[in-house]
Amino acid sequence: MKHTISVLVENKAGVLSHVAGLFSSRGFSIDSLAVGETSDPTVSRMTIVVDADERILEQIMKQLRKLIDVIKVQDLTGGDFIDRELVLIKVDAGPKKRSEIMQAVDTFRARIVDVNPKSITVEVTGDRGKINAVLELLRGFGIKEIVRTGRIAMARRNKNQ
Amino acid sequence: MKKTGAEVILESLRKEKVEVVFGILGGAVLPVFDAMYDFPIKFILTRHEQGAAHMADGYARATGKAGVCMATSGPGGTNLVTGIATAHMDSIPIVAITGQVFTTMIGNDAFQEADITGITRPITKHNYLVKKVDDLADIIKEAFYIASTGRPGPVLIDVPKDVQMAETSYKYPSEIKLRSYKPTYTGHIRQIKKAAEAIAKAERPIIYAGGGVISSGAADELTRLARKTNIPVTTTLLGLGGFPETDKLSLGMLGMHGTQYANHAIMESDLIIAIGARFDDRVTGKIDEFAPEAEIIHIDIDPSSISKNVQVDIPIVGDAKLILRELMKYVDKKEPGPWHKRINNWKKKYPLSYKKDGKLRPQFVIEQIYEVTNGEAIITTEVGQNQMWAAQFYKYTEPRTFLSSGGLGTMGYGFPAGIGAQVGCPKKIVFDIAGDGSFQMNIQELATAVVNKIPVKVAILNNQYLGMVRQWQELFYKKRYSHTSLAGGPDFVKVAQAYGACGICVKKKDEVRPALKKALSVDGPVVMDFRVVEEENVYPMVPAGAAVNQMISGMA
Numbered sequence: 158m159k160h161t162i163s164v165l166v167e168n169k170a171g172v173l174s175h176v177a178g179l180f181s182s183r184g185f186s187i188d189s190l191a192v193g194e195t196s197d198p199t200v201s202r203m204t205i206v207v208d209a210d211e212r213i214l215e216q217i218m219k220q221l222r223k224l225i226d227v228i229k230v231q232d233l234t235g236g237d238f239i240d241r242e243l244v245l246i247k248v249d250a251g252p253k254k255r256s257e258i259m260q261a262v263d264t265f266r267a268r269i270v271d272v273n274p275k276s277i278t279v280e281v282t283g284d285r286g287k288i289n290a291v292l293e294l295l296r297g298f299g300i301k302e303i304v305r306t307g308r309i310a311m312a313r314r315n316k317n318q
Numbered sequence: 319m320k321k322t323g324a325e326v327i328l329e330s331l332r333k334e335k336v337e338v339v340f341g342i343l344g345g346a347v348l349p350v351f352d353a354m355y356d357f358p359i360k361f362i363l364t365r366h367e368q369g370a371a372h373m374a375d376g377y378a379r380a381t382g383k384a385g386v387c388m389a390t391s392g393p394g395g396t397n398l399v400t401g402i403a404t405a406h407m408d409s410i411p412i413v414a415i416t417g418q419v420f421t422t423m424i425g426n427d428a429f430q431e432a433d434i435t436g437i438t439r440p441i442t443k444h445n446y447l448v449k450k451v452d453d454l455a456d457i458i459k460e461a462f463y464i465a466s467t468g469r470p471g472p473v474l475i476d477v478p479k480d481v482q483m484a485e486t487s488y489k490y491p492s493e494i495k496l497r498s499y500k501p502t503y504t505g506h507i508r509q510i511k512k513a514a515e516a517i518a519k520a521e522r523p524i525i526y527a528g529g530g531v532i533s534s535g536a537a538d539e540l541t542r543l544a545r546k547t548n549i550p551v552t553t554t555l556l557g558l559g560g561f562p563e564t565d566k567l568s569l570g571m572l573g574m575h576g577t578q579y580a581n582h583a584i585m586e587s588d589l590i591i592a593i594g595a596r597f598d599d600r601v602t603g604k605i606d607e608f609a610p611e612a613e614i615i616h617i618d619i620d621p622s623s624i625s626k627n628v629q630v631d632i633p634i635v636g637d638a639k640l641i642l643r644e645l646m647k648y649v650d651k652k653e654p655g656p657w658h659k660r661i662n663n664w665k666k667k668y669p670l671s672y673k674k675d676g677k678l679r680p681q682f683v684i685e686q687i688y689e690v691t692n693g694e695a696i697i698t699t700e701v702g703q704n705q706m707w708a709a710q711f712y713k714y715t716e717p718r719t720f721l722s723s724g725g726l727g728t729m730g731y732g733f734p735a736g737i738g739a740q741v742g743c744p745k746k747i748v749f750d751i752a753g754d755g756s757f758q759m760n761i762q763e764l765a766t767a768v769v770n771k772i773p774v775k776v777a778i779l780n781n782q783y784l785g786m787v788r789q790w791q792e793l794f795y796k797k798r799y800s801h802t803s804l805a806g807g808p809d810f811v812k813v814a815q816a817y818g819a820c821g822i823c824v825k826k827k828d829e830v831r832p833a834l835k836k837a838l839s840v841d842g843p844v845v846m847d848f849r850v851v852e853e854e855n856v857y858p859m860v861p862a863g864a865a866v867n868q869m870i871s872g873m874a
Binding site: 166167170171174175178179182212215216219220222223225226227228 | 435436439440443444445447449464496497498499620621622625626
């Protein structure tokens, strides 16, 4: 099962390698990982998506907590949280297919961000369901390239709120 | 007051009450060694950085204080790696300080440059690359704190040469500011009460104690708890000395080369009280068949050790010493019963034994070392057969008297670790029980021992083989002894003498005692070359992947 883990870390050099290294050396695999500064510039947040059963997940969480520069680890899965991902999709599109694609993109409130004679680049932001639906739809036109940011996520309310 | 980075390092070590540093210098740590020239700190120059790391480790295991080793950049650091990994696997507090090329050169493949923080990431508890001299004192303070608290472990500090030379206004921090690292020490009281209830109900309980008992200093608490409740105690290799093996409740070591009675007892138990142990594969054997009827209480300071290999029923996270003290309040006195009778029958039926004939057998040598030292020595071991016999045939009664590379299984550990232990405990007798293979992996440290007058006694159980590997080839590879013979090895007596140490060769059984007596009378390092029976095996033995009560028992 996919789990979305939110990890607060010290914003220091080498932290990412400690986290990424932990996954590789213990044989856990990462689906996606996104990092960025929080409102406190000394703290960064990593959103990590992993595919793991309960036992492995427990180990991942415990091993993450063991890292000295890790401040807080939370599994958001199962709780109330918002998650988003941004994906750029370059679609094979000559002038004939263009309007059809634009219509489809519109339905999903995605945006066209680049057009050239042979392709269209679509930007879509959303949760996993929406992104999968857009990908599914555009696959029919022929996808040339995909770039994904990896998922970021936030709990709707903090525990002590 | 302004100080250079090099001076900050030395001042900070003094503030941490570091008595001794082991290591070798080189280009990238020259500023530190220049500052050391007229600084009052004991430095032991080793002959290989691996030796320095093991010495720091042996010092730490013997004294309970963090050991310190130092090396230059590049190969200096990479030579420490095996020693750091050894300490990491066994949760031993060491602080390793390495020089690094100038910050402006980092990443340029400069001369003697290695990404040592990258290399040691998976084998340290934490590591640092110091980029600003102003951070240095804080980092050193943190490093010692991290190394020696919680589940201890090695910490590496990589200091570029320009940082060592730069000046800063030095003030050693009085406290640590680490929001992200707060080990749990006190056990959860409800869990402790649950554990006490389980102990009250259990009919076939067993305590399984590991290295955590030693590092938390919980040996006395463990002994009191076991005696009050009459629960038999088995220890892991690293737990040896955590409970007196002379006690009638002692089952000795369990696992692959543990006693048969310990293994039968844990397999048939209905309650396992694991204390500072991590259910390693050498202990559990085939995990699916391990102790099928047992409820498991697991006391450990590292939450990630709990339910990692086996599912635990009553986890208690915290320091073993504090938890056992608390637990003691809730357990009632219990008398021995049928369970103890059953265990005593196993003890009678399956004692540890070996062939008692006229031949010089390795087990006999260890029994003799036990006798001449009254069981009061610090024993270090190499890895392999020598290690297992040392674990089986010497009775450990005090913590920090058995030092061995358990997790990583590092050949070449015992001799330098013995030197470190001897430096930390100058009044103790220190024996390295070695094999002819392992000893040669750090034999160069004879120079360190001789020059610094460190009187470690090395007992080589010389069987002319990489013995444990040969044993596996004998038992599982149809005696095809592929490249395990060490025949034609050096004359260890001459090697010892060449280094300026005393060398003694022993070929007969009745020469063992006099040789040991002579070794003890020599005020300096001694190498004893015991030419033991070549194809002796370590028994009992659980074949890899079998359940731990499926033991091969040898001649017994």
